[in-house]
Amino acid sequence: NGFFPDVPLAKDSDVIVFCNPNNPTGACATRAQLEGVVKFARDHGKVILYDAAYSAFISDPNCPKSIFEIEGAKEVAIESTSFSKLAGFTGIRLGWLVCCDELKFACGTPVKQDLGRIMSTVFNGAASVSQAGGLAVLDNMPAVMxxxxxxxxxxxxxxxxxxxxxxxxxxxxxxxxxxxxxxxxxxxxxxxxxxxxxxxxxxxxxxxxxxxxxxxxxxxxxxxxxxxxxxxxxxxxxxx
Structure with a gap:
């Protein structure tokens, strides 16, 4: 199946970790495939941790660059990505995480509240030099692409x-x-x-x-x- 995961096997898991495009296989999920993953997560109360570190390399319009292009994904997904692959920041370490208001615990509390509390407890933020480098990348995206x-x-x-x-x-x-x-x-x-x-x-x-x-x-x-x-x-x- 082109290394696309057999998602129903995750029925007993709380979190589905999905790397797309994939390392090492280079496989990239289509819109229809991602719609299936999101539907499964919504139907079974799962959270998708979506690793999009290689999204800049996607050229096929039928392959979304973000899980949030899929309807309903904001309710079930957290997306992470990085400057490591986009701009060679592998040793510098700079990335970002997206968690939307719509993702909530069963009690109705937004997940991002706990996520923010945990991150601020264990992490003081990226180094200033890394952040400056990231801003330089964003200011020069044509050259990066x-x-x-x-x-x-x-x-x-x-x-x-x-x-x-x-x-x-x-x-x-x-x-x-x-x-x-x-x-x-x-x-x-x-x-x-x-x-x-x-x-x-x-x-x-x-x-x-x-x-x-x-x-x-x-x-x-x-x-x-x-x-x-x-x-x-x-x-x-x-x-x-």
């Missing part, structure tokens, strides 16, 4: 390479990751093989959990010339 396009052009090259080689993969269209399938293979063995044959570093899929066995993740976060060279090496090593 040029960088996003740069990485997605890299992802396109990676997709086209594995299309040519006849491999099945996921992602690489609305996310900077391509999750390539090596059926019947151990992820770590594939990692070692690619490292030896191509001198390219990938990430073993099984490192993200048992469902990643047989996959490796290939990242588009890199210099274009290096990606071009990596694709040449993939073709030389795996051309049938």
């Amino acid at each position: 040029d960088i996003v396009k740069y990485y997605m052009d890299n992802a396109k090259m990676i997709r086209e390479t594995f299309d040519e080689l006849g491999f099945k993969y996921f992602g690489g269209t609305n996310a900077p990751y391509t999750f390539v399938h090596f059926p019947g293979r151990d992820s770590w063995e594939v990692f070692d093989e690619i490292l030896e044959k191509c001198q390219v570093v990938t990430t073993p899929g099984v490192g993200f959990g048992p469902s990643g066995q047989g996959f490796v993740r290939i990242s588009a976060f890199g210099d274009k010339d290096n990606v071009i060279e990596a694709c040449k090496r993939f073709k030389a090593a795996y051309k049938k």
Whole structure:
């Protein structure tokens, strides 16, 4: 099912954690799929913790960039996102959380009251230098989106390479990751093989959990010339 979660399995859970677009698979939920998640949460009294860190990489108009584009989501969802992937803030650490007035406990109390109390107790706020950097990003979004396009052009090259080689993969269209399938293979063995044959570093899929066995993740976060060279090496090593 393209790594879309089997949501009814969460019937005994209080919270559904949903990363979209997904890391490591690169999968991205459609509007219809997200509508189903929201409906399930509303029907069964669940809260969705929606991780949208890679939302800037979405280009398909049928794939919402925010859970709040879905009707009724404000009543069941908390959304988090970050400058880490959008603008390379991975070490600087700056993000935000959205919790709407409509999300309430069974007693009618807004969840954001408790959320605000907890956050102010355990966290004193992001460093001033991080906040200044975030403001600079927001003041220069056209340039930032040029960088996003740069990485997605890299992802396109990676997709086209594995299309040519006849491999099945996921992602690489609305996310900077391509999750390539090596059926019947151990992820770590594939990692070692690619490292030896191509001198390219990938990430073993099984490192993200048992469902990643047989996959490796290939990242588009890199210099274009290096990606071009990596694709040449993939073709030389795996051309049938």
